[in-house]
Amino acid sequence: MTDLQDLRVRRDELAANLAKVEERITAACAAAGRKRADVTLIVVTKTYPASDVRILSDLGVRHVAENRDQDAAPKAAQSTDLPLTWHFVGQLQTNKVRSVVSYADLVQSVDRAKLVTALSKEAVRAERELGCLIQVALDAEENGRGERGGVGVGGVEELAARVAEAPGLRLDGLMTVAPLTGAYAGRQQAAFERLMDLSTHLRVAHPAANMVSAGMSSDLEQAVAAGATHVRVGTAVLGVRPRLG
Ligand SMILES: *Cc1c(COP(=O)(O)O)cnc(C)c1O
8 A cells, every 4th residue: 555545544544433432422421411512532642653643633633642752742743733732641750841841732640749840940941831730649548649640639739729829830620540449440430520529629719720631432421421521532543552651
């Protein structure tokens, strides 16, 4: 096959997958009595090439997410002409912050004070306003930290206040990944409902921080049912990832 034929085949595949995900979101919204427009699809393009990002953009996707700076930075650099909002959703080391801030519009994985300080410093330096979501670890101790990142429930308020006060940063809301262990293991909807409760509480002090990012390929219905405003879908759009990511 020529490259052009490859691209057409891939485009058809991604279009078909997107249509199925769109149907799932629409059905979940209907079941929950919510408007489709109240849920934003973020396609997680990690491990997939910039050519896929370009196809997705052409198919109408407006939000993409990545979880590793090494993969994301070159992909974003090849996509600067596309009308995309870039979300960073991975565990973030402070030495990668400068790079991430250069292309990310939002960081969904803010989970410690040191990271807030670093993000603020680089956002100010880059003269950018960076949207931030506090990543909540529902499998962590109340005042602990999650194994896959995230802050325990007890640390959310203080971290949110730090973000809200930090120059260059905008507090946009909360994010979680359904826990594999602990009290919420296998209970995605209960986990997402807990995140919603935390969001309701957060919005008393920070009314504009109304993003609730929850739900992936396997549990987007439960997230929509619980009230998520953003779902992060990788596998169901792009296919099973060739390697862990
Ligand atoms: C990979 C990833 C997703 C998407 O997961 P799928 O199961 O492929 O849909 C969502 N959120 C985060 C934080 C991820 O790392």
